[in-house]
Amino acid sequence: MKNIYSLFLLAAALFLSCVSIGFGDVDTCGGEKYTSREQICENDILKNLCGEVYYDPKIKFCAEQDTKVYNKCGGESYNPFDVNQICEDNILKPKCGEGYYNPQTQFCVKNDVLDKCGGKEYESSIYECEGGILLNKCRNEIFNSSTEHCVDGIVMKKEEFIDTRDSKTYKYVYIGNQIWMAENLRYETPNSKCYDNDLNNCEIYGRLYDWNTAKTVCPSGWHLPDVDEWRILREFVGWSDAGMRLKAKDSLWSGTDDFGFTALPGGYCFDKNFDRIGKETNFWSATEYDSREVYICYFTNDERYFANDRTYATDTMGCPLSFYINNHWYSVRCIKD
Secondary structure, three states, X not given: OHHHHHHHHHHHXXXXXXXXXXXXXXXXXXXXXXXXXXXXXXXXXEEEEEOOEEEOOOOEEEEOOOOEEEEOEOOEOOOOOOOOEEEEOOEEEEEEOOEEOOOOOEEEEOOEEEEOEOOEOOOOOOEEEEOOEEEEEEOOEEEXXXXXXXXXXXXXXXXXXXEOXXXXXXXXXXXXXXXXXXXXXXXXXXXXXXXXXXXXXXXHHOOEEOHHHHOOOOOOOEEOOOHHHHHHHHHHHOOOOHHHHHEOOOOOOOOOOOOOOOEOOEEEEEOOEEEEEOOEEEEEEEEEXXXXXXXXXXXXXXXXXXXXXXXXXXXXXXXXXXXXXXXXXXXXXXXXX
């Protein structure tokens, strides 16, 4: 029995010895721990092995294609054998047509390199860049999108009205036989919200309203559109690309805003959670489906899927159902009586 106990103690001692050897103090180099046997420490720099040489991984990298060491480009590794990019002036430049361009200041359109405008890419058929500022184009005529809009190549003025409840001014546009507000409602009520509770978002995107408030919040002479009025708008603008033609000319949207509707990606609120700003906007309609569901119309810049869509939906505009209406806050766009 003593022999068995002695063997047990010996085995335990050897195990602890192995643990100590395998998991004890680890050598460091310049404050970094060794993680592989294929590393050495030179001048307090921990270097990795590449082929038969060692390199500093902070400024160089090992290419898998030829197991050779290359300088990083702008602090990043890259494929030195990819003919669609090149490292020049420590900048990784993609190929465009027959040349290469700096993606920090330029962009590629149909094999042509263009300078960014104020740091933004743009569609040259829609915008013109002057002094780093994007200006809207209507065919060959420049116009101010805050006061004008382009319809079938003709610049038209946006008209205005004043909401007498708070003296806020709103622009509106004629689209077919309908008259729509050209911006979201900003009238403050106890049950309205600013996205992320930021007042600046209310000024840009309008307020978000719960369902009960949305039904009656439009100013006198205006009302919340029902789903049929939304569909009439979509049919007039063009069924397949209505969303694109109604979305604002914004860097987040890339819409064309052909009718001055100027839909912006203001997001929404569900329960107490704000979501999808910069990607989506949702408008209440006045049409209820049942006691807990109501139709909404949304614009999005991606292929978001609505599992409960019982009517129409595309990647740019749709009018599905919203569940649990008492927990949602959406935007309001009013239409003239």
